Amino acid sequence: MSAIRPAARKTLDQLRSQRWFANEEIRGFAHRQRMQQQGFSREAFLGRPCIGILNTWSELSPCHAHLRERAESVKRGILQAGGFPFELPAMSLGEVMVKPTTMIYRNFLAMEAEELMRSLPLDGVVLMGGCDKTTPGLIMGALSMDIPCIYLPAGPLLDDRYRGEAVGAGTHTKKFWAEYAIGNIGHDEWVRLEGRMARSPGTCNTMGTASTMTAIAEALGLSLPGAMAIPAVDSAHPRMAWACGQRIVDMVWEDLKPSRFITRASFQNAIVAYMALGGSTNAAVHLPAMAGRAGIALGLDDLDAVARAVPVIVDLYPSGKHLMEDFYYAGGLPSVLKQVRGHLDLSALTVTGRTLGEEIDAWPDADEGPSAQAAPTIRTCEQPLIAATSDCPEAGMALAVLHGNLCPDGAVIKPSAANPKLLRHTGRALVFDSNEEMLAAVDDPDLDADENTVLVLRNAGPVGGPGMPEWGNLPIPKKLLRQGVRDMVRISDGRMSGTHYGTCILHVAPESAVGGPLALLRTGDQVRLDIGERRLDMLVPEAELAARRQAWTPPQQPYQRGYTRIYQAEVTQADQGCDFRSLAGTAPTPEPPIF
Ligand code: FES
Ligand code: MG
Numbered sequence: 001m002s003a004i005r006p007a008a009r010k011t012l013d014q015l016r017s018q019r020w021f022a023n024e025e026i027r028g029f030a031h032r033q034r035m036q037q038q039g040f041s042r043e044a045f046l047g048r049p050c051i052g053i054l055n056t057w058s059e060l061s062p063c064h065a066h067l068r069e070r071a072e073s074v075k076r077g078i079l080q081a082g083g084f085p086f087e088l089p090a091m092s093l094g095e096v097m098v099k100p101t102t103m104i105y106r107n108f109l110a111m112e113a114e115e116l117m118r119s120l121p122l123d124g125v126v127l128m129g130g131c132d133k134t135t136p137g138l139i140m141g142a143l144s145m146d147i148p149c150i151y152l153p154a155g156p157l158l159d160d161r162y163r164g165e166a167v168g169a170g171t172h173t174k175k176f177w178a179e180y181a182i183g184n185i186g187h188d189e190w191v192r193l194e195g196r197m198a199r200s201p202g203t204c205n206t207m208g209t210a211s212t213m214t215a216i217a218e219a220l221g222l223s224l225p226g227a228m229a230i231p232a233v234d235s236a237h238p239r240m241a242w243a244c245g246q247r248i249v250d251m252v253w254e255d256l257k258p259s260r261f262i263t264r265a266s267f268q269n270a271i272v273a274y275m276a277l278g279g280s281t282n283a284a285v286h287l288p289a290m291a292g293r294a295g296i297a298l299g300l301d302d303l304d305a306v307a308r309a310v311p312v313i314v315d316l317y318p319s320g321k322h323l324m325e326d327f328y329y330a331g332g333l334p335s336v337l338k339q340v341r342g343h344l345d346l347s348a349l350t351v352t353g354r355t356l357g358e359e360i361d362a363w364p365d366a367d368e369g370p371s372a373q374a375a376p377t378i379r380t381c382e383q384p385l386i387a388a389t390s391d392c393p394e395a396g397m398a399l400a401v402l403h404g405n406l407c408p409d410g411a412v413i414k415p416s417a418a419n420p421k422l423l424r425h426t427g428r429a430l431v432f433d434s435n436e437e438m439l440a441a442v443d444d445p446d447l448d449a450d451e452n453t454v455l456v457l458r459n460a461g462p463v464g465g466p467g468m469p470e471w472g473n474l475p476i477p478k479k480l481l482r483q484g485v486r487d488m489v490r491i492s493d494g495r496m497s498g499t500h501y502g503t504c505i506l507h508v509a510p511e512s513a514v515g516g517p518l519a520l521l522r523t524g525d526q527v528r529l530d531i532g533e534r535r536l537d538m539l540v541p542e543a544e545l546a547a548r549r550q551a552w553t554p555p556q557q558p559y560q561r562g563y564t565r566i567y568q569a570e571v572t573q574a575d576q577g578c579d580f581r582s583l584a585g586t587a588p589t590p591e592p593p594i595f
Helices: 026-036 067-080 103-119 134-145 171-181 187-194 209-220 236-254 264-277 283-293 300-309 324-329 332-339 356-362 370-374 435-441 478-482 542-551 562-570
Strands: 050-055 084-089 124-129 149-153 160-162 165-167 400-402 410-413 424-432 454-457 490-492 504-509 526-530 535-538
Touching: 050 067, 050 103, 050 236, 067 084, 067 124, 067 236, 103 134, 103 283, 103 562, 124 134, 124 236, 134 149, 134 209, 134 283, 149 209, 149 236, 171 187, 171 478, 209 264, 209 283, 209 332, 264 283, 264 300, 264 332, 283 300, 300 400, 300 410, 332 356, 424 435, 435 454, 454 526
Parallel strands: 050 084, 050 124, 124 149, 424 454, 454 490, 490 504
Antiparallel strands: 160 165, 400 410, 410 504, 424 526, 526 535
């Protein structure tokens, strides 16, 4: 739709790249000269929108292995639309390889993306990411910079088959590891599995953090319709990359920058998508951070309210049983949005210049044939994935936000990936002060724990971790695994991988390392989870807690310099999105002077 085009259409001299290249001073000469140094004729780039392609490709980011090649498709699109492309490397956050956790570097990537856009002659950008933190990182930077941008998701990797079942990376690894630990999978088979399950480039093929965040990007209106579900190695993927290149050039002329279409309604739509998909708990950290960059205050209670209204309707791991390839065949995100359209603000604009409502109306219905009708990947709100029961009305929800004397500023749990029987539970706490301590103790045959024990890990928060590592899916003690126990109530101030499942209470805020009440809990205390009341409490008298608070001292931090020290000093708590205090907000930053 061209409703916004005539009013805002830019002229050539209004493009920011013109300040660099159309400058008749000595600096302009140097800028053009250095482009010619690369073999770019002045006719090739002068007088055209200059488009950055922020590429998070790296050989230590297997999920993005194809993005270098994909950038060529983007470039073709840009050139054919009359723009000129510049591919730029940006920090590559491959979830599996980066230690201690990619989360600590999300803000680093956001900062890098923003400053690349600001410091260079760019009129618009195509953001190439997909592996977990790359999506929020790139988008946070782009929202802060506020020049036209479009998000190109890496797309999911292909499915594998094992013992007749479709299997994917992430969720199944943990499942098979538990079977290997108790001898149900032998060593040779375990080694064979290593060469399988991740059989193409692309992001984890479950509804883990990657798919959740790329779906959120699409629901926000920052990707082309249907983009996030396209498998990374499908021919449709380079075609979509080409279309991103085409579209970004028009967006520059239309001055369609995020502040002109990303509103509270866009975020509300993103939350609806998140809940309908049964998305990763990690989104509960990234959404407030992303919204903060657009000047929109979004809290955990905003997420809880949508989770109560919108059930999980998508049958994908870890809440369900399908994988992302099936999701693609079922029509991808626009087909989900059609099912929850009553909860959406259909007037929200997208990068296409059309509204979300127009885009989903134009989206063809998928025809998966009779076999899919028996077990559809995308269901309806009337027949959600997990039916609410009178015992547990929350069983089908993607998220519940808890408060209580253990988490005054909030904590989250994903009921749809938990055992409904454990969602109302009182048990004795077994507390670990560090991940190392927990790992050293958890498989001890004499561990003082049974199936009712509440396993607790602290010092895993934004400051304590540091960076909130994904330690929140504490392993079930081996001795209990042997007894057939597969789930227990677990609590931490860390996060959990979006591909994992279990009754895990995460993101406890404030965290223990800054003196949150989790720091006061002791082994042997009773802890009560009541999902109906959205409460998490330790049943310890207030006078006793006051005495413990008096005696508490903060843990020693070994980071006396460097990025981690900056991170610990700047990071906000999980309920606020773990952004840096000095990066949040929308205070205008001046354009760099050109000397
Ligand atoms: Fe990259 Fe899962 S490891 S998306
Ligand atoms: Mg992950």
